[in-house]
Amino acid sequence: MPVRAYLDLPSKLALVFLLWVCAFTLSWTFQVSLCLLLVIARFAIPAFRPLSPRSATAFSKFIVYSISVALLVVCLNALFIKTGGTIATVLGFSFYEDGLLFGLKTASRLILLSFSVLMFFISTPLPVLIGYLQEKGLPPSLVLVLLLTLHFLDQLPRRIHQIFLAQQARGAPVDAGVISRTKALLSILSPLVLASIVESIERGTALELRGFLSRPAADRIPAQIGKQDNLLGICFYFLSLAILLYSIYRWLIA
Amino acid sequence: MAHRLIIENLSLQYSSSEPKALSSLSVDVPAGSCCAIIGPTGAGKSTLLHCLAGTMHRQHPESVASGRLQLGETRFEGLPDHILFPVAALVLQDPYVQISGVRDTVFEEILFTLENLGAAPQNPRKIIMPLLQRLGIDHLANRKPTSLSGGETQRVALAAILVAQPSILLLDEPTSALDSNAQDKLRAILRSLRGTTTVMMSDTQIDFALAIADQILLLDHGTIVFAGSPSALLSRAREYSSIIPVESWLATQSFLTSLQTSSGHQKLISKALGLQ
Amino acid sequence: MTIEFINVNFRYQDEHQVLSNLSFVVEPGAFLLVIGQNGVGKSTLLKLMNGILKPTSGKVLVGGLDTTKHPTSRLAAKICVTFQNPADQIFAPSVQKEVEFAPRNLKRPDIDELVSRALSLCSLDTVRTKHPYDLPSPQRRLLTIASAIASGAPYLAFDEPSAGLSQIERIVLERLLQELKRDGRGFVVVSHDLGLFLRHASQVLVLSGGTNIFFGSPEDLLDQGGSLRKAGLKLPLPLRLERLANR
Numbered sequence: 032m033p034v035r036a037y038l039d040l041p042s043k044l045a046l047v048f049l050l051w052v053c054a055f056t057l058s059w060t061f062q063v064s065l066c067l068l069l070v071i072a073r074f075a076i077p078a079f080r081p082l083s084p085r086s087a088t089a090f091s092k093f094i095v096y097s098i099s100v101a102l103l104v105v106c107l108n109a110l111f112i113k114t115g116g117t118i119a120t121v122l123g124f125s126f127y128e129d130g131l132l133f134g135l136k137t138a139s140r141l142i143l144l145s146f147s148v149l150m151f152f153i154s155t156p157l158p159v160l161i162g163y164l165q166e167k168g169l170p171p172s173l174v175l176v177l178l179l180t181l182h183f184l185d186q187l188p189r190r191i192h193q194i195f196l197a198q199q200a201r202g203a204p205v206d207a208g209v210i211s212r213t214k215a216l217l218s219i220l221s222p223l224v225l226a227s228i229v230e231s232i233e234r235g236t237a238l239e240l241r242g243f244l245s246r247p248a249a250d251r252i253p254a255q256i257g258k259q260d261n262l263l264g265i266c267f268y269f270l271s272l273a274i275l276l277y278s279i280y281r282w283l284i285a
Numbered sequence: 286m287a288h289r290l291i292i293e294n295l296s297l298q299y300s301s302s303e304p305k306a307l308s309s310l311s312v313d314v315p316a317g318s319c320c321a322i323i324g325p326t327g328a329g330k331s332t333l334l335h336c337l338a339g340t341m342h343r344q345h346p347e348s349v350a351s352g353r354l355q356l357g358e359t360r361f362e363g364l365p366d367h368i369l370f371p372v373a374a375l376v377l378q379d380p381y382v383q384i385s386g387v388r389d390t391v392f393e394e395i396l397f398t399l400e401n402l403g404a405a406p407q408n409p410r411k412i413i414m415p416l417l418q419r420l421g422i423d424h425l426a427n428r429k430p431t432s433l434s435g436g437e438t439q440r441v442a443l444a445a446i447l448v449a450q451p452s453i454l455l456l457d458e459p460t461s462a463l464d465s466n467a468q469d470k471l472r473a474i475l476r477s478l479r480g481t482t483t484v485m486m487s488d489t490q491i492d493f494a495l496a497i498a499d500q501i502l503l504l505d506h507g508t509i510v511f512a513g514s515p516s517a518l519l520s521r522a523r524e525y526s527s528i529i530p531v532e533s534w535l536a537t538q539s540f541l542t543s544l545q546t547s548s549g550h551q552k553l554i555s556k557a558l559g560l561q
Numbered sequence: 562m563t564i565e566f567i568n569v570n571f572r573y574q575d576e577h578q579v580l581s582n583l584s585f586v587v588e589p590g591a592f593l594l595v596i597g598q599n600g601v602g603k604s605t606l607l608k609l610m611n612g613i614l615k616p617t618s619g620k621v622l623v624g625g626l627d628t629t630k631h632p633t634s635r636l637a638a639k640i641c642v643t644f645q646n647p648a649d650q651i652f653a654p655s656v657q658k659e660v661e662f663a664p665r666n667l668k669r670p671d672i673d674e675l676v677s678r679a680l681s682l683c684s685l686d687t688v689r690t691k692h693p694y695d696l697p698s699p700q701r702r703l704l705t706i707a708s709a710i711a712s713g714a715p716y717l718a719f720d721e722p723s724a725g726l727s728q729i730e731r732i733v734l735e736r737l738l739q740e741l742k743r744d745g746r747g748f749v750v751v752s753h754d755l756g757l758f759l760r761h762a763s764q765v766l767v768l769s770g771g772t773n774i775f776f777g778s779p780e781d782l783l784d785q786g787g788s789l790r791k792a793g794l795k796l797p798l799p800l801r802l803e804r805l806a807n808r
Contacts, residue, residue, distance in 0.1 A: 083389045085429075157387040182386040186431075190649070196613050197650035201663035201712055202637035219652045226648060229694050230382055236340050237383040241445060242370045242401035326699050326727040378698065378725065381646060425600075435645045435721060436599030436753070461725040462645075464599050464753030466793045489727045492797065 039078055040163050043151055045267035050147035052271040054140045056278035059132075062139035069146050070094065079154045086153035093149055101138035108134030157181065171244045178238070179231040190227065194219050287317035287483045288357030288372065288452040290337070295352035297336060297364075297507075299345050306332050307507045310352070314500065319475060319484040321498035323491060325528060328504040330487035331378065334455045337485065338375035339365040356453060371402060374451035376443050378458045383442035384430045391417070391433075391441050392426045398445050413448060419477075420444050421470045435462035443471070454478065456486035460493050472497055495519065503528065562589055562624035562639060562715055564610060564749070569619035571605060579771045580605060583619070587749065587764065589715075592742060594758050594779075595751045597768030598793050603751040604645060606768070607718050610749065611642045624715075638667050640716035640749070641709040645724070647701045656680070656696070656704060657689040663712035671713075679711035682737040684730075699730045706734070710741065717741070718749040723757050731757060756797035767792045 053065060072079045073090065081087040109118070112130030119126050161174055169177075195205045198215060205215045238244070290312075297307040307329045314320045322330045335341055337356075341348055341364050354361040356373055377383055388394045395413045399406065406412055417423040420440045425433065430441055439462045446454070460468050468490075475484055475497050488494040494501060495515040503511035503518065505528045511518060518525075564587040571580040580602045587593045595603050608614040609621050612628035621628040624639040641663060644650050653659035660679055664672045680686045683703040688696060693704055702725060709717050723731055738748065738761050752758050759765070759779050767775035767788050775788035782788060783804070789796065796804070 085389075161387075178387065185386060189431075193644070193649040194652050196633075197644060197652070198662070198666075199633035200611055200613065200637055200642045200644075200650075201708060202634050202641075202666035203662070204632070204634045204666070222652045222654055226651070226694060230648065232344075233377070233379065233382040234386070236343060237377055238385055239343070239368050240338060240340065240370055240375050240377070241383075241385070241398045242449065243385075324727075325729050326697055381648070434600050434604060435724065440599075458725060462599075462721060462753075464597075464794065466598050466795070467753075469795065489725075489731075491728075 039263065040155060040159060041261065042264035042267060043078065043155065045264040045271075047147045047151050049267045049271040049274075050143060052274055054143040054147075056274055059135045059139040062143045066139070066142050066146055069143075069150055073150060073154075079150055081153040082156060090149060090153050093145075097142050097145060101142055104138040104141070105131065105134035108137070152181070165244075175235055175238070175244060179235055182234065183227050183231060187223075187227070190223060191216065191219070194223065286357075286452055287481055289316040289355070290314040290320075290453055290483055290485065291353075291355040292337075293353040293355070295333075295336065295350065295354065297332065297341070297348060297350045300347040301349050305507055307336070310507075310509055312502060312509070312512065314483055314485060316357075316483055317480040318499040319479065319486070319497055320500040320502060321494035322485070322487040322502045322504055323489070323494055324502075324504035324510075327506075329507040330504055331457050332507075333504070334375055334457050334485065334487060336364050337369075337453070338373055338455055339367055339369040340375070342366050343368070369453075371449040371451045373453040373455060374446045374449055375455040376446045376457060376459060378461065380435060380438035380442045380462065383445065384438065386431065389429060390427050391422070391430050394430045394441060395445050395448050398448050402449055413444075416444055416448055419470070419474055420447075421467060436464060436467055439463060440467060440471075447474075451482065453483045453485065456484065456488075458487055458489060460488060460490050468493060562747075563587060563622075564593075564624075564640065564716065565620070565622040566609075567620040567622070569609065569616045569621060571602075571609060571614065572617045580609075580768075581771045583773055585766060585773060585776045587716075587747065590742075590745045590747050592738075592748045592761050592763045593750070593766060594755075594762035594764070595749065595766045595768065596753065596755065596792070596794060599753070601768045601792075602771055603768060604720050607642050607720055607749065607751055610718055611636045611640050613642075634666070637663070637712065637714065639714060640718055641712040641714040642718040643705045643709050643720060643722070645720040647698070647705050650705055650708075651693045651701060654692060655689070656685055656691050656693055659693055659704060660685075660689075660707050660711045663708055663714075667712060667714075669713050675711045675713050679707040682710060682733075682740065683707040684733050699726045702726060703730060703733065706737075710737070715745075716747040716749065718751075720751045721753070722750060723752060723754045735761070753794075754797075755794070756800060759800065767794070769793070 050065060050069075054062060073081070081090055106126070109126040109131040110124060112133055113127050115128030115130070115132075117125045118128055118131060157178065161178060164177070165171070165174055195212075195215060198219075199205050203215060204211050291314075292310055292312045295307055295310045296305055298305050310333065312320070322333060324330055335344065336350070337354065341350065350364045352363065354364065356369065359372070385394060385397055388397050392410075392413060395416070396409050399409060399412070414423060414426065417426055420443065422437060422440045422444065425437060425441070430438070433441065439459070443456075443459065459471060463471060472493065478484060486494070495518070498515055501511070501513065501515055501518045502509055503525060510528060511521070511525060566583050566585050569580060569583040583606075595606060597603055605614060609616060609628065610623060612621075612631060612633045615629045623636055626636060626639065628636060651659060653662060657676065657680075660676050661672060664675045669675055677686070680689055683706055685700065685703060685707055688700070693701060696704065702722065706719060706722055709719070723734060726734060735757065742748070742761070748761075750758050750762075762779050765775065765777065765779050765782050766773050767782070769792040774791055775782060775785070783796075795801075
């Protein structure tokens with residue numbers, strides 16, 4: 032695998048920072064466009080391509096899931112924030128303008144925040160990220176915690192699925208519908224987290240037993256940062272700063 | 286390079302208020318030989334291996350140890366305060382937790398260890414593929430490490446340690462999920478390590494331990510009840526039937542009788558155990 | 562009740578692993594031992610039995626119920642399956658609650674009795690209030706077995722039940738198998754541990770290359786010898802010696 036395909040880690044980090052700044056400052060139309068650009072980038076730009084088919088599916092699933100959540104957020108806000116004019120009335124339910132706008136703002140912000148982070152993680156090899164963070168002086172214990180957390184999040188859906196299977200195998204009607212599924216999920220959540228913590232501790236030991244974190248940062252896989260990437264990263268930071276300053280200025284004169 | 290392993294008078298408590306988990310253990314494992322630890326659950330087999338790997342300070346920071354360890358030329362008063370990889374490398378009992386989860390294929394999972402060593406070679410395939418082949422898992426090279434069965438995962442975990450060529454290899458219950466074929470492969474690998482790697486392993490499968498070890502330690506409640514050659518243990522098997530019921534060791538009554546009878550039978554056993 | 566596999570084929574969506582053209586019948590109260598090399602599809606076979614996986618083609622009938630037409634939770638009353646990794650199936654905050662789970666869901670009238678019996682069979686009665694994660698791993702494995710026993714299902718299916726057990730727990734396991742066999746319970750055991758289970762088995766299924774190359778009594782298996790070799794398996798040492806001595 033050519034390293035170039037995912038090389039620009041610092042600029043990617045800078046881009047995520049820029050997108051987060053945009054999420055908190057720009058209007059919802061901008062944010063929606065940025066989300067669309069991100070989706071296009073995922074297919075068009077090698078550095079943003081998912082590393083494995085699994086992360087590709089995760090990303091696609093997340094898109095579908097987040098759009099449905101966004102629609103729900105928008106509808107609920109438009110229904111319950113009853114100020115501004117009425118835009119439409121469906122089956123006797125009225126949707127209001129202010130609520131709609133607020134809903135759009137919130138939903139697009141949430142999507143942009145999560146899209147950018149997700150994009151970063153699916154397209155960045157964990158070892159490269161870890162190596163970079165260590166180079167930047169992140170304490171080894173924090174690096175390990177980060178790694179174990181990511182692994183935990185990665186494995187959580189599989190664990191839940193497995194335990195559901197085990198419950199069904201012992202006669203629980205988990206497969207009977209949404210309500211029994213939700214009930215089952217709530218009942219296993221705390222033992223699941225506990226089990227995962229126990230496992231994480233052991234996994235941490237196992238990683239160290241394979242020499243992980245045992246070497247000084249200088250020996251690690253270099254994050255392969257070129258000059259042009261540095262420049263790109265700096266541009267992103269400048270842009271973020273500019274947007275921040277501009278929105279502060281607008282907020283002051285408003 | 287194999288290291289001689291010396292344990293002198295090692296005692297350990299998980300905390301100062303608890304009884305001793307290990308008490309006054311002394312063992313000398315010559316460089317390049319294989320020592321198997323057997324004994325019931327809770328006898329201290331895993332604990333001893335963790336002490337040697339240097340994980341005790343992490344897993345049980347409250348633990349109190351006394352005695353001395355010597356691995357090759359390096360001596361420790363009490364226990365080491367850091368993980369000794371790759372001088373001493375431990376393969377844990379639970380295979381699933383040893384999959385790092387940061388790699389997508391078995392091949393890369395093994396490569397991960399080499400990268401941690403800071404010594405990723407030019408052509409890692411040349412090192413990794415033959416190792417996978419020796420363990421009989423070369424067909425898994427491109428599979429996802431988290432999608433494998435218990436026995437397969439156990440061998441991947443073993444390969445991920447072996448690739449670092451440790452001087453002292455510590456194995457915690459290496460056969461617990463292996464079928465007989467995989468056990469044979471493991472036995473062949475352990476044989477091939479003779480002379481180049483010192484091996485210390487715990488095993489509940491007595492016949493596996495007997496067939497491969499130069500020296501057997503029988504642990505019970507944290508103390509060494511027996512230390513000696515496999516044949517010496519076999520000849521005294523009855524004495525220890527209260528710790529490990531003999532009928533469960535050797536599973537059949539006729540084997541038991543054959544143990545006590547003619548030297549012809551003894552030879553048969555030694556042959557079957559691969560001691561000759 | 563019987564378990565019937567009729568021309569069963571199975572293929573995972575994204576993987577190569579396949580069971581092909583598998584047919585056999587497990588008689589009521591039988592002890593079926595399933596053997597074969599790691600990764601040959603033994604665990605898959607168990608998941609087909611309680612409908613967690615559905616055959617790609619062919620039929621699996623459990624007590625007359627077609628697994629494609631009934632949910633796993635319903636099939637659990639007929640056959641209770643445990644998995645290989647205890648961490649994948651222990652979820653309750655105490656040993657007692659874990660063991661109660663199956664009989665409660667299956668609405669058994671004699672829950673207390675089932676639970677106490679299962680706990681005592683597995684020598685877990687002294688730790689019933691403990692958190693499962695405070696138990697050493699061999700006991701956690703026994704806990705998964707106790708949870709299945711307490712279901713009261715006429716068939717119990719275990720995936721590598723002896724993995725990681727020390728001699729003491731192996732004896733516990735053997736004793737409970739003997740006792741439950743006397744009660745007329747049936748077993749399906751997937752294991753590489755021939756030394757432990759061959760003596761208890763009434764039927765043996767040898768899998769190789771995704772299909773059964775032997776199905777019959779343990780005696781026939783030992784007499785033939787060929788199927789074991791073909792499947793890349795060996796008799797454990799004590800059994801080998803016993804046979805040598807008997808010759």
